[in-house]
Amino acid sequence: MQHASPSPIVWPDSLDRGEPPSLAVWKFASCDGCQLSLLDCEDELLAVAGRVAISYFPEATTAMVSGPYDVSLVEGSITTAHDAERIRQIRRQSRLLVTIGACATAGGIQALRNGRDVDGFRSIVYAHPEYIDLLAESTPIADHVPVDLELRGCPIDRSQLLQTLAALLDRHALRLPTTSVCVDCKARGTSCVMVAHGTPCLGPITQAGCNALCPSFHRGCYGCFGPMESPNVPALRTQLELLGLDGAGIDRLLDTFNGPAFAEFEQEPESGPP
Amino acid sequence: MTLAQRWAGVDPGSVSSEPAAEWWLMRAGDLHRLVSLLTVEFDEVFGPVAVDGVIRVRQIHSLADLPIGVTEEQETASYRLHETGTALRFSYGLGPDSLKSIVHPPRSPVWTMRRQDGSLVVDPALHGTTTRAVIGARACDIRALEILERTQTGGPHADPAFTARRSELFVVAIDCTHPAPTCFCKTAGQGPAADQGFDLAVTELDDPNGVVYLVRAGTDRGRSMMFALHLGYAPPRQIERRTRALEEANRDFIRELPNDASDVVRQTDHPQWEVVAERCLTCGNCTAVCPTCFCTDMEDRVGLDGETATRTRVWDTCFSQEYSHLGPGPHRASTAARYRQWLSHKLGTWHDQFGESGCVGCGRCITWCPVGIDLTAEIESLSLDPLSRPSEEMP
Ligand code: SF4
Ligand code: SF4
Ligand code: SF4
Numbered sequence: 001m002q003h004a005s006p007s008p009i010v011w012p013d014s015l016d017r018g019e020p021p022s023l024a025v026w027k028f029a030s031c032d033g034c035q036l037s038l039l040d041c042e043d044e045l046l047a048v049a050g051r052v053a054i055s056y057f058p059e060a061t062t063a064m065v066s067g068p069y070d071v072s073l074v075e076g077s078i079t080t081a082h083d084a085e086r087i088r089q090i091r092r093q094s095r096l097l098v099t100i101g102a103c104a105t106a107g108g109i110q111a112l113r114n115g116r117d118v119d120g121f122r123s124i125v126y127a128h129p130e131y132i133d134l135l136a137e138s139t140p141i142a143d144h145v146p147v148d149l150e151l152r153g154c155p156i157d158r159s160q161l162l163q164t165l166a167a168l169l170d171r172h173a174l175r176l177p178t179t180s181v182c183v184d185c186k187a188r189g190t191s192c193v194m195v196a197h198g199t200p201c202l203g204p205i206t207q208a209g210c211n212a213l214c215p216s217f218h219r220g221c222y223g224c225f226g227p228m229e230s231p232n233v234p235a236l237r238t239q240l241e242l243l244g245l246d247g248a249g250i251d252r253l254l255d256t257f258n259g260p261a262f263a264e265f266e267q268e269p270e271s272g273p274p
Numbered sequence: 275m276t277l278a279q280r281w282a283g284v285d286p287g288s289v290s291s292e293p294a295a296e297w298w299l300m301r302a303g304d305l306h307r308l309v310s311l312l313t314v315e316f317d318e319v320f321g322p323v324a325v326d327g328v329i330r331v332r333q334i335h336s337l338a339d340l341p342i343g344v345t346e347e348q349e350t351a352s353y354r355l356h357e358t359g360t361a362l363r364f365s366y367g368l369g370p371d372s373l374k375s376i377v378h379p380p381r382s383p384v385w386t387m388r389r390q391d392g393s394l395v396v397d398p399a400l401h402g403t404t405t406r407a408v409i410g411a412r413a414c415d416i417r418a419l420e421i422l423e424r425t426q427t428g429g430p431h432a433d434p435a436f437t438a439r440r441s442e443l444f445v446v447a448i449d450c451t452h453p454a455p456t457c458f459c460k461t462a463g464q465g466p467a468a469d470q471g472f473d474l475a476v477t478e479l480d481d482p483n484g485v486v487y488l489v490r491a492g493t494d495r496g497r498s499m500m501f502a503l504h505l506g507y508a509p510p511r512q513i514e515r516r517t518r519a520l521e522e523a524n525r526d527f528i529r530e531l532p533n534d535a536s537d538v539v540r541q542t543d544h545p546q547w548e549v550v551a552e553r554c555l556t557c558g559n560c561t562a563v564c565p566t567c568f569c570t571d572m573e574d575r576v577g578l579d580g581e582t583a584t585r586t587r588v589w590d591t592c593f594s595q596e597y598s599h600l601g602p603g604p605h606r607a608s609t610a611a612r613y614r615q616w617l618s619h620k621l622g623t624w625h626d627q628f629g630e631s632g633c634v635g636c637g638r639c640i641t642w643c644p645v646g647i648d649l650t651a652e653i654e655s656l657s658l659d660p661l662s663r664p665s666e667e668m669p
Contacts, residue, residue, distance in 0.1 A: 044578055048578050182557040186559060191330065194351070196354070203644075204555040218326065228556075232553075234552075235555055
């Protein structure tokens with residue numbers, strides 16, 4: 001279950017002990033793209049090289065330090081029984097656990113297999129299917145252990161990652177957007193691709209964070225950042241049908257990067273106290 | 275001496291004491307000279323520009339930046355621009371941008387902070403002396419500018435950023451001869467012709483001998499600009515044609531804002547709020563395109579080195595849960611509560627707060643709502659007896 005609206009993060013007191021906080025980066029089922037976003041921040045990271053101790057980051061360094069870690073960044077989804085055990089160990093060694101990217105926060109593209117014929121896929125794809133030990137579903141990290149903060153996206157946004165590190169280093173409040181991608185379209189002056197071109201777009205139900213990248217290139221939003229705080233999926237479905245998509249086409253659009261997360265909002269939004 | 279210097283002693287808001295009998299006649303070449311003069315006299319000139327199939331308000335550098343021979347069709351959740359082959363430059367209705375994008379932009383710096391000798395130093399943002407002009411403002415936009423101005427400068431703490439951008443803004447209005455079917459300015463305030471609040475106002479008319487522009491001045495600085503261009507007065511025949519064109523435009527309105535809208539939207543328990551909530555995406559497009567929606571949030575960013583910080587004012591929307599997030603959580607958690615906040619503030623409590631309606635009838639929220647929620651239809655449903663649960667029509 002995703003945290004629809006991130007609650008303010010409480011930085012552990014242990015971060016106050018005067019040493020640079022130790023950072024570990026962990027990988028589960030994923031493409032490495034989110035970790036690479038971290039490497040992509042090299043200029044900024046050099047500036048803080050002395051302020052944070054990177055203790056475990058196989059993608060970037062061969063040095064490995066055993067825990068505990070102040071902060072663990074976790075990429076990828078849980079797809080095997082071994083993964084499910086490993087994330088518990090990591091949680092025990094981490095003061096703060098931050099999931100990064102759609103795989104870790106929603107199960108990722110590999111969650112397309114959820115509810116489908118996994119054995120069938122396995123025998124088609126692998127020469128020796130008996131070597132492949134898979135769980136029936138690809139699930140987000142938060143389904144297995146408590147998560148302190150989620151950075152959404154496929155991949156995550158560099159600037160959100162840096163803001164998170166800055167907030168961590170100086171123990172200040174971190175605020176990530178919870179509103180729709182439309183808010184960013186309007187702020188940057190991108191004309192709505194649905195209204196002006198009739199292009200199907202997931203922007204109205206997707207959380208801002210990418211600065212409305214796809215609509216700025218005349219594409220509809222693919223929902224990389226998952227559901228915004230109060231996504232009205234049924235109402236958007238109705239509009240996408242008016243724009244010419246059929247049910248299967250809409251399913252396909254919703255299923256791409258954050259399928260299981262959007263699926264939680266297929267019902268009419270509950271009418272709370274007015 | 276530049277016009278800016280000539281205007282040094284002129285109160286930019288002062289309305290000319292002479293009767294509005296001065297009508298100047300411009301042709302395309304004169305319009306070109308007017309735009310050139312604006313670009314010389316002002317640091318930034320804004321006007322309509324066709325970008326990706328939509329008329330936007332952007333900075334322009336010459337008349338060539340303006341669209342020519344295009345018109346648009348708009349309806350609930352739909353906007354399409356197409357070519358007409360005419361030489362007209364203003365024969366289309368409103369796009370998504372109002373003057374809000376100029377005077378109250380989506381992001382506006384507030385201050386930067388830095389560590390210096392063990393203490394924190396705050397450098398407030400400078401709002402500068404950039405002078406600005408806009409060509410193509412519509413009557414409803416001018417009304418909206420005044421409403422927005424009241425919200426930002428009407429109290430004891432006038433916003434310096436808004437004041438700096440607004441006070442010297444030179445406004446060239448365009449009378450709407452092609453209102454969109456989504457417009458309802460006639461019943462919501464001013465329009466389709468601008469009758470005040472401009473420096474110059476222009477009516478574009480198609481003429482067998484080429485397009486003509488009839489110009490009138492609303493301020494002394496507008497008048498001095500007309501004199502600087504050495505323009506001739508318009509013949510009465512053209513002024514009659516203008517009257518007819520506007521009469522025709524005035525007949526085109528199919529939507530309206532009823533007189534009792536202010537009461538209707540205050541029925542907090544009306545079942546229609548739940549009905550519209552089934553369609554509303556809480557995406558915030560309506561508040562972003564509304565020329566009078568003014569709410570903002572503060573965005574603080576601290577540098578990775580921990581030595582500097584910036585505060586930026588950014589547009590916010592009452593359709594966001596975070597907007598009403600107090601200690602225990604958002605107090606407008608439901609979509610119904612948020613849609614009701616938008617409509618009942620705009621049309622109801624805005625009267626209590628600012629002494630007028632917050633809606634000028636531009637229709638932008640109708641066109642740019644991705645699911646085509648139409649506030650005039652919502653008002654109609656809210657006017658029905660709350661006991662007979664009204665059914666929602668799809669766009
Ligand atoms: S393009 Fe998509 S994200 Fe942007 S305003 Fe339109 S619906 Fe929203
Ligand atoms: S409420 Fe809608 S019609 Fe009224 S001023 Fe705002 S955008 Fe225009
Ligand atoms: S009324 Fe329309 S534009 Fe406004 S928040 Fe709801 S769906 Fe979005």
